[in-house]
Each structure stands twice: as structure tokens, then as C-alpha cells.
Amino acid sequence: MKIDFSGQVAIVTGAGGGIGRAVSLALSGLGARVLLVDLSQDSGLKTEAHIHQSGGEAVFVKADVSQAQDVENYVKVALDTWGRIDIFMNNAAWQGEINSIVNYPVAMFDKVMGINVRGVFLGLKYVLPTMIKQGKGAVINTASLGAYIGTRNLGPYTASKHAVLGLTKTAALEVARKGIRVNAVCPGPVDTEMLRLIESDQATAQGQASAASLREQRAASIPDGRYADPEEVANLMIYLASDFASHITGQGLQINGGSHA
Numbered sequence: 001m002k003i004d005f006s007g008q009v010a011i012v013t014g015a016g017g018g019i020g021r022a023v024s025l026a027l028s029g030l031g032a033r034v035l036l037v038d039l040s041q042d043s044g045l046k047t048e049a050h051i052h053q054s055g056g057e058a059v060f061v062k063a064d065v066s067q068a069q070d071v072e073n074y075v076k077v078a079l080d081t082w083g084r085i086d087i088f089m090n091n092a093a094w095q096g097e098i099n100s101i102v103n104y105p106v107a108m109f110d111k112v113m114g115i116n117v118r119g120v121f122l123g124l125k126y127v128l129p130t131m132i133k134q135g136k137g138a139v140i141n142t143a144s145l146g147a148y149i150g151t152r153n154l155g156p157y158t159a160s161k162h163a164v165l166g167l168t169k170t171a172a173l174e175v176a177r178k179g180i181r182v183n184a185v186c187p188g189p190v191d192t193e194m195l196r197l198i199e200s201d202q203a204t205a206q207g208q209a210s211a212a213s214l215r216e217q218r219a220a221s222i223p224d225g226r227y228a229d230p231e232e233v234a235n236l237m238i239y240l241a242s243d244f245a246s247h248i249t250g251q252g253l254q255i256n257g258g259s260h261a
């Protein structure tokens with residue numbers, strides 16, 4: 001068996017970001033047509049250009065995943081363009097601010113939850129009906145190592161990733177007899193823009209000399225001594241979307257270089 005997504009249609013949210021771009025390129029390289037969703041038009045169009053340059057088929061749609069109308073619209077564009085949805089990478093998220101629960105602005109708590117939890121919920125709500133009609137589909141939600149453990153000053157993000165795991169398990173149970181699998185990937189630190197922003201805010205909050213020294217310390221604390229590359233997380237997402245994972249559903253799969261082993 002080899003992985004071949006020819007004829008299949010994938011949706012990737014957060015497709016302009018580190019992991020989203022890596023998985024979009026991987027899906028396209030394996031033959032899928034890819035609907036690229038992001039709030040940032042510039043970065044989403046960059047991913048689209050990469051795929052077009054390599055001869056793949058992709059369409060970018062600007063959307064805020066926390067808004068029901070935007071989610072309904074990106075699903076509609078996928079169906080109007082290609083008529084089906086086989087793979088859904090429900091991946092967009094935002095880290096919010098680095099701050100203690102006591103000092104955390106309430107409006108920012110709501111914003112983090114809106115993007116990371118309501119966004120994932122809305123994606124499931126509007127994509128699953130098409131997969132149910134098809135009797136086929138694979139959904140991969142992006143959770144985090146933060147779905148299992150706490151991190152000081154990252155309360156709302158941590159809570160949101162715990163919630164993504166809850167939605168993953170529930171959705172998997174609801175569609176398990178309909179030919180659809182729903183799983184989550186749970187990465188430790190991955191070398192992307194999101195992590196660089198978190199590190200720089202954490203360095204300031206903890207009075208560290210610099211984000212670079214915090215990064216060095218954190219990488220050294222990981223058993224294999226380094227952060228993941230986005231492509232390594234994409235590989236796991238591709239595996240979960242493929243028939244190699246045909247009996248895996250309702251799971252959070254950790255990818256973290258051995259952290260918390």
C-alpha cells in the first residue's frame with residue numbers, strides 16, 4: 001500500500017501558517033486538491049502559490065474560523081469547486097496573550113476560545129455532513145501537548161487544547177459507523193511563527209535574557225534535544241488521513257520527541 005490522495009479533496013485551516021503550509025504541500029504532493037483557509041490573505045496566498053508552482057491544484061479562501069458564516073462559506077467553496085471533502089485538517093489556532101489567569105483579560109480569553117474551540121467545533125459541524133453523505137472522510141484536529149498538561153501563563157490556550165481533544169473524541173464516537181475517522185495530533189514545541197511569538201512573550205514575562213536563551217533551554221529539556229519541524233507534524237497528519245490509519249479514531253496522537261514519556 002502507498003499513500004495516494006489522487007481524486008481526493010482536502011480542506012486545511014490555518015493553511016498560511018507553519019504546520020498548515022507543510023501539510024497543505026504534503027497533501028498536494030500526494031495528489032489531493034486542497035482548499036486553503038486562513039485569516040491572513042498574504043500567507044494563505046503564499047501557500048497557494050507554492051502549490052501552483054509545483055503543479056498542484058489549490059484554492060485559497062480567506063475566513064475567520066470562529067465565525068459560522070465564514071466556515072459555511074469555505075465548505076461551500078470546496079463543494080462548489082470540487083464536489084466533495086475527503087480530508088479535513090482542522091488546524092487554525094491562536095496562542096493569545098502570555099499572562100496569569102488572575103491577570104488575563106476576559107475578552108482575550110473569549111477570543112482564544114472563539115478561534116481554538118468554536119473554530120474547531122464549527123469546522124466539524126459544517127464539514128461532517130458532507131462526509132456523512134459520502135460515507136467516507138478523515139478529520140485531523142490540531143490539539144497540542146497542552147491538551148494533556150498545564151503551562152504557566154498559557155491558561156486559555158491550554159484549556160482550548162484540552163477542549164479540542166474532547167471534541168475529537170465526541171465527534172469520533174458520533175461518526176464511527178459512518179466511514180469517518182476523527183483524530184487529533186498533539187505536538188510538543190514546533191518550529192513555527194506561533195512558537196516564536198510565545199517564546200518572546202514568555203521571555204519578557206519571566207524576565208529571561210532573551211527568547212533565544214529560553215528556546216535553547218526548552219529544546220534541551222526535550223528528550224531528543226530539539227523542536228519538531230512542521231513537516232514532521234505534517235507527516236503524522238498525512239498518516240492519520242491515509243488508509244494506513246484505517247482503524248485509528250478518537251485518539252490524540254502525541255509527537256514531541258519523547259517529552260513526558
Ligand SMILES: NC(=O)c1ccc[n+]([C@@H]2O[C@H](COP(=O)([O-])OP(=O)(O)OC[C@H]3O[C@@H](n4cnc5c(N)ncnc54)[C@H](O)[C@@H]3O)[C@@H](O)[C@H]2O)c1
Pocket residue numbers: 013014015016017018019020037038039040043063064065066091092093094115142143144145186187188189190191192193194195
Ligand atoms: N508551534 C507549536 O509549537 C505548536 C505546538 C502544538 C500545537 N500547535 C498547533 O498547531 C496549529 C498550527 O500552528 P502553527 O504552529 O503552524 O502556528 P502559525 O501561527 O504558524 O499558524 C497558525 C495559522 O492560523 C491562522 N489563523 C489564526 N487565527 C485564525 C482564524 N481566526 N481564522 C483562520 N485562520 C486563523 C494564522 O493566520 C496562521 O496562518 C495550531 O492549532 C497550534 O495551536 C502548535
